[in-house]
Amino acid sequence: MSRSKNPSGGAEKRQRREEYGQRALLKSDLSANPTEQLQLWLDEASEVSASEPYAMVLATASRLGRPSSRTLLLKALDDEGLTFYTHYNSRKSRELTENPFASATFLWMELERQVIIEGAVSRLSKEKSSRYFASRPRGAQLGCWASEQDQVIEGREVLDARYAEVERRFGDGDIPLPPSWGGWRIVPSRFEFWQGRQHRLHDRFAYVRHGSEWEIQRLAP
Numbered sequence: 001m002s003r004s005k006n007p008s009g010g011a012e013k014r015q016r017r018e019e020y021g022q023r024a025l026l027k028s029d030l031s032a033n034p035t036e037q038l039q040l041w042l043d044e045a046s047e048v049s050a051s052e053p054y055a056m057v058l059a060t061a062s063r064l065g066r067p068s069s070r071t072l073l074l075k076a077l078d079d080e081g082l083t084f085y086t087h088y089n090s091r092k093s094r095e096l097t098e099n100p101f102a103s104a105t106f107l108w109m110e111l112e113r114q115v116i117i118e119g120a121v122s123r124l125s126k127e128k129s130s131r132y133f134a135s136r137p138r139g140a141q142l143g144c145w146a147s148e149q150d151q152v153i154e155g156r157e158v159l160d161a162r163y164a165e166v167e168r169r170f171g172d173g174d175i176p177l178p179p180s181w182g183g184w185r186i187v188p189s190r191f192e193f194w195q196g197r198q199h200r201l202h203d204r205f206a207y208v209r210h211g212s213e214w215e216i217q218r219l220a221p
């Protein structure tokens with residue numbers, strides 16, 4: 001077997017990163033409402049043109065507690081929770097059905113910020129999913145019908161053929177919500193806001209839910 005180059009060499013060098021510390025996060029800066037605080041950070045990430053500010057990594061776990069994760073786009077944020085859309089036959093949806101809890105992580109390196117949310121999940125109603133689906137570009141709607149997310153396929157041409165088939169099927173008419181596609185909502189029970197600081201002494205604040213109240217705790221980094 002040929003000797004491989006040290007795979008961690010580059011990573012090690014990159015890990016000797018400059019200090020964090022563009023800005024501080026004070027308890028007095030935080031909104032009493034963590035959803036408002038998250039919206040504020042999403043707005044600030046959008047203002048600095050962070051790449052995909054609404055992208056979050058969603059972690060789920062199987063019935064046996066085996067974790068998996070993937071990136072998704074947050075599509076709605078309000079006092080009811082965080083909404084994203086996906087295929088209901090996908091691995092994530094299967095896991096969320098067996099074990100209805102999730103964690104989502106946002107990372108905005110431009111601002112040296114991270115937010116982690118944890119909570120129980122539930123499916124959105126068909127009406128709500130339909131309303132969102134109707135607002136999507138036609139190409140994305142057809143793409144949803146054409147792809148059975150997570151199925152093993154022979155090649156790219158399978159997707160192209162399915163796309164052409166659904167395009168023919170729906171013609172110029174409205175495209176209905178696919179039966180196995182829709183939204184999920186995470187109802188948060190915990191938020192954590194992280195701001196990078198000097199000497200790795202970062203600012204971390206957790207919001208922990210007590211009924212309708214949120215307690216804010218500072219955590220050691």
Ligand SMILES: Cc1cc2nc3c(=O)[nH]c(=O)nc-3n(C[C@H](O)[C@H](O)[C@H](O)COP(=O)(O)O)c2cc1C
Nearest residue numbers: 052055070071072073085086087090091092093150
């Ligand atoms: C930036 C970005 C955004 C994505 N947004 C979504 C999304 O909103 N919904 C979705 O189903 N997949 C989205 N994906 C694809 C998922 O990461 C993933 O590949 C897919 O949902 C299958 O995941 P699963 O097999 O874990 O269920 C996105 C990927 C990236 C990189």
